[in-house]
Amino acid sequence: MHMADALISPIVGGAMLAVSTTVAAHSIKKVQNSLDEKKIPLMGVVGAFVFAAQMINFAIPGTGSSGHIGGGMLLAILLGPHAGFLAMASILLIQALFFGDGGLLAYGCNVLNLGFYTCYIAYPLIFKPLTKKGITINNIFYASIISSLAGLQLGAFSVVLQTLISGKTELSFSTFTLFMQSIHLAIGLVEGLITCAVVTFIWKARPEIIERTNAEEALGSISTRKILIAMVICVIAVGGILSWFASSYPDGLEWAIEKTTGISELEAPEGIHTTLSNIQNNTAFLPDYDFKESSNESLLASDNAGTSVSGIIGGVFTLALIVLIGFVANIFKKRKTKVLA
Numbered sequence: 024m025h026m027a028d029a030l031i032s033p034i035v036g037g038a039m040l041a042v043s044t045t046v047a048a049h050s051i052k053k054v055q056n057s058l059d060e061k062k063i064p065l066m067g068v069v070g071a072f073v074f075a076a077q078m079i080n081f082a083i084p085g086t087g088s089s090g091h092i093g094g095g096m097l098l099a100i101l102l103g104p105h106a107g108f109l110a111m112a113s114i115l116l117i118q119a120l121f122f123g124d125g126g127l128l129a130y131g132c133n134v135l136n137l138g139f140y141t142c143y144i145a146y147p148l149i150f151k152p153l154t155k156k157g158i159t160i161n162n163i164f165y166a167s168i169i170s171s172l173a174g175l176q177l178g179a180f181s182v183v184l185q186t187l188i189s190g191k192t193e194l195s196f197s198t199f200t201l202f203m204q205s206i207h208l209a210i211g212l213v214e215g216l217i218t219c220a221v222v223t224f225i226w227k228a229r230p231e232i233i234e235r236t237n238a239e240e241a242l243g244s245i246s247t248r249k250i251l252i253a254m255v256i257c258v259i260a261v262g263g264i265l266s267w268f269a270s271s272y273p274d275g276l277e278w279a280i281e282k283t284t285g286i287s288e289l290e291a292p293e294g295i296h297t298t299l300s301n302i303q304n305n306t307a308f309l310p311d312y313d314f315k316e317s318s319n320e321s322l323l324a325s326d327n328a329g330t331s332v333s334g335i336i337g338g339v340f341t342l343a344l345i346v347l348i349g350f351v352a353n354i355f356k357k358r359k360t361k362v363l364a
Contacts, residue, residue, distance in 0.1 A: 024093060024133075024136060024137060024175075024178060024179065024182060024207070024274070024275060024276050025115070025118070025124055025125035025129075025133055025137075025276070026125060026126060026129040026132050026133055026136070026182060026185070026276070027125070027126045027129060027288065027289075027291075028126030028127065028128040028129050028291055028296050028299060028300065029126075029288065029289040029290060029291035029292075029296065030126075030129065030182075030185070030186050030189065030191060030289060031126075031128060031129050031132060031185055031186065031189040031191075032188075032189035032190060033128065033294075033295045033296075034189075035132070035185055035188050035189045036128035036129055036130075036131060036132065037131075038131075039129075039131035039132040039134075039135055039185065040130060040131030041131070042131065042135060043112065043130075043131040043134040043135050043138075043139070044131070046108060046134075046135075046139060046143070047108065047109060047112055047134075049105075050104075050105040050106075050108045050109050051105075051109065051348070051351075051352050051355075053105040054103070054105035054106050054109065054352055055352055055353070055355060055356035055359070056239065057103055057105075057106075057235075057236075057239045057240055057241050058106070058241065058349065058352055058353055058356060059241040059242055059243065059353075060353070061241070061242040061243070061245060061247055062102070062106065062241065062242050062349070063346055063349035063350060063353065064247070064251055064346065065101070065102065065232075065242070065247055065250070065251065066102055066106050066109075066110055066345050066346070066349050067341075067342035067343070067345045067346040067349070068251050068254040068255055068258065068342060069097070069098060069101050069102060069110065069254060070098070070110035070111075070113060070114055070341050070342065070345040071254075071255075071258045071262075071337075071338035071339070071341045071342040071345075072221075072254050072257055072258050072261070072338075073092070073094035073097060073098060073110070073111075073114055074114045074117065074118070074258075074262070074337050074338055074341040075257075075258050075261040075262030075266065075334050075337070075338050076091070076092050076094060076217070076261055077091050077092060077093075077094060077114070077118075078091070078261070078262060078266040078269060078312060078330070078333070078334055078337075079091055079261065079265055079266055079268070079269045080269040080270040080271075080272070080274060081213060081269075081270055082270040082272055083206065083209050083210065083272075083275075086206065086209070086278065087272055087273075087278070088206055088272055088273060088274070088275055088277075088278035089269075089270035089271075089272040089273065089274055089275075089278075090206070090207070090209070090210030090213065090214075090274060090275045091210075091269075091274065092213075092214040092217055092218070093137045093141065093174070093175060093178065093214060094111070094114070094137075094214075095107065095111055095137050095138050095140070095141025095142055095145075095174055095178075096141045096145060096146065096150070096167065096170050096171045096174055096214070096215075096218050097217075097218045097221055097222065098110045098111055098138075098141075098142065099141055099142040099145075099146035099150070100146065100150060100167070100218070100222050100233065100236070101221075101222065101225060101232070101233070101236060102236060103236045103239055104142040104143055104146050104147060105142075106349075107138070107141075107142040107146070108138045108139065108142040108143065109345070109348055110345050111134065111137055111138035111141075111142070112134045112138060113341060113344045113345045113348060114341050115130065115133050115134055115137065115138075116130065116344070117337060117340045117341050117344060118337070119133075119303065120303070120306045120307065121306060121307055121308060121309060121336075121337070121340065122307055122309050122310065122311070122312055122333060122337060123303055123304070123307035123310040123311060124311070124312070126299065126300075126303070127299040127302065127303050128295065128296065128299050132181075132182070132185050135181065136178040136179075136181045136182055136185075137178055140174050140177035140178045140181065141170075141171075141174035141175075141178070144173075144174070144177060145170040145171070145173045145174035145177070146170060146174075149166065149169055149170040149173055150166045150167070150169075150170040151237065153165060153166035153169065153170070154166050154237065158226065158230070158233055158234060158237065160223060160226070163219055163222050163223055163226060164219050164223075167215050167216075167218040167219035167222055168212065168215030168216065168218075168219060169215070170215075171211050171212075171214045171215035171218050172208065172211040172212065172215055174211075175207050175208075175210060175211035175214060176204060176207060176208065176211060178207075179203045179204055179207035179275075180200065180203070180204065182203060182276065183196065183199050183200050183203055186199070191289065193283075193284050193289060194280065194283050194284065194289075195283055198282075198283045199279060199280075199283045202278070202279035202282045202283060203275070203276070203279045206275040206278055206279055207275050210275050224253075225250060228249060228250060228253070229245060229246070229247065229249070229250055231245045232245060232247065232250065258334075258335075258338045259335065259338075261334070262331070262333075262334020262335055262337065262338050263331040263334050263335050264331065266312070266327075266330050266331070266333075266334045267327040267330055267331070269330075273287055309329065309332065309333045309336065309337075312329065312330055312333035312334070312337075313329035313330060313333065314328075314329040314332075
C-alpha cells in the first residue's frame with residue numbers, strides 16, 4: 024500500500040507530511056515514558072523484521088493480485104503505539120530513500136496510512152480492549168486478526184481519500200473504493216494471521232514483553248536476549264532468502280488502480296514530482312530491491328543476489344535508524360529526569 028508520488032498533489036503531500044511529522048514529534052515525547060535500554064534494541068530488530076517481511080508479496084487467490092503485510096499492528100503490539108509509529112516511519116523512510124519503494128512526496132501519506140491507523144486507532148481501540156481481561160493465546164488470535172483488518176481497511180480508505188482530494192479524476196471514487204477495500208480485506212486477513220503467529224511466538228517465549236508493552240511500561244529487568252537473537256535470524260532468513268519467492272503479481276494498490284483505470288500506474292505531472300523523482304533516483308542505490316543496471320554476466324546480479332543484498336542492507340539500515348531514534352529519545356528522557364530531580 025505504498026503510494027507513489029503520481030497519486031497525490033503537492034498540497035496533499037505537504038499537508039500529510041506536516042501531520043505525520045506532528046504525530047512523530049508526539050510519539051518521541053510519549054515513548055520516553057516506557058523507554059529503557061532493553062527496549063531500544065528490541066525496537067530495532069522488530070523494525071528490521073517488518074522491513075524484511077514487507078518484501079514478501081503473497082498471491083491473493085483468484086484475483087491476480089498480491090499483498091504484503093503492513094506491519095503496523097505487529098509493531099504496536101510488540102513495541103507500543105508510540106515506538107511502533109516511529110519504527111514504521113523509519114522503515115518507510117529507508118524504503119523510499121534507498122529502494123525507491125513509495126514516493127518522497129507521498130511519504131507523509133504512507134506513514135499515516137500504514138502507521139497512524141494501526142498504532143493510534145486499531146491498537147488502542149480494538150486490540151487493547153479485546154485483551155483487557157487478560158492476554159491469552161485465544162485473545163491474541165482474535166485481537167490480532169480484527170485489529171489488523173480494521174487498520175488496513177482504514178489505511179486503504181485513506182489512500183482513496185488522499186487521491187480524491189488530490190483531484191485524481193482518473194480514479195473513480197466509488198470504483199476505486201470498491202476495489203481497494205475488497206482486496207485489502209483479503210490482505211488484512213493474511214496479515215492478521217501472520218501478526219498472530221509472531222505475537223504468539225513472543226508471548227510463549229517472553230510473555231512479560233507483551234504484558235508490559237500493553238501496560239505501556241518499560242521492560243526493566245526482562246531478558247530479551249533470546250528474542251533478539253531469534254528476530255535477527257528471522258530478518259536474515261526472510262530478507263535474504265524467503266524474499267526470493269515473493270509473488271510477481273501487482274500489489275493491492277496497483278491492482279486496484281489497474282481495475283479502475285486500465286493501467287497499473289498513473290503518469291506523474293511535471294514540477295515538484297519530477298524534482299523529487301530525480302532525487303529518489305539518485306538516492307535509491309538498490310531500486311525495486313535489486314542492483315542498478317545489473318548484467319547477466321555479473322556474478323552479483325545472478326540468482327536473486329540483489330534481493331538478498333537489499334533485504335540484509337535494508338534490515339541493517341532500518342535497525343540502525345530506529346536504534347538511533349531510540350537513543351536520542353532516551354537522552355531527552357534522562358535530561359528531563361535530571362531537571363525534575
